[in-house]
Amino acid sequence: MPSLRSRRLHLFAAVLIVIAMGIGVRYLPLGLPREVVKYAGSVLWGAMVYGLVALVRPAAPVGRLAVAAGLVAVLVELFRLVHTPGLDAFRLTLAGQLLLGRIFSVWNVVAYAAGIGLAAGLDAGTRRLDGRRRMADKLAMPGVAEIDLKPYRATIESRPADLS
Template sequence: MTRVHSTPSRPRSRPAWLALSIALIGIGLVWRLVPLGLPRFALKYGGSLLWASMVYSLSAALLPRWSIAATATVAGLVALSIELLRLYHQPWLDAFRLTLPGALLLGRIFSPWNLVAYAAGIRAAAWCEWLIARRNLPYRQPPA
């Protein structure tokens, strides 16, 4: 028996992806706000990786019929846009960035290393979805 290697024809489950987004938000808040004794590198970039995975899961929830690659591209563009927004300064925006929600949503300082962490988080989320989708594909009999 062989597996079908095309993308599944059914759309993603929005409730499942929204639930995953909420779970990632919770994990990310614990990661960033609870003193877990993590090394600074893991604390900083692990949080960015979780944030990017959450951006992917929200994109998947909003775009249930889009391919994994297209969803990853959208998530990457959102993450890139938010990182580039850190280069833009207005008093009201800088004041928001100084609040906890502003720091968690937008961050405070531009860093190209964040882009690497975002790419890793989006890639990991997309890879996990691909593995699950591949595993759930129906079996077909090979042609005789």
């Protein structure tokens, strides 16, 4: 596995990209249907939660990170059922809408799970397993251009069809 410092740097960059995408989907006039805007934003929010959890524990297994991110997402969604004047006033601000949301919805939990699953899948695909190199590392191997590869030549000849 790469150093924890470089992993954290990559995770931080990924979280920033996901946040930018989420804000873009929610607030840029892209002409998308309202349902797509809402749930794409929720999927990206779930991916952001996974990235933030992974930033805290970068060496943890992907499964544990996904479970922890799922718990955080469910707790935040359940927190929407709590109403106080100060909390409701914060939820009316842009920061409150982005961080906490306003209305409880089970469908949001489903969208969060999808985002967490996607983020966990990408994370698992980019990690090194058992000391072996990732496929991307193998493809980017230095000196690969100097490998002498002589594939066999195939000779393809046409012949008349026998229709008898």
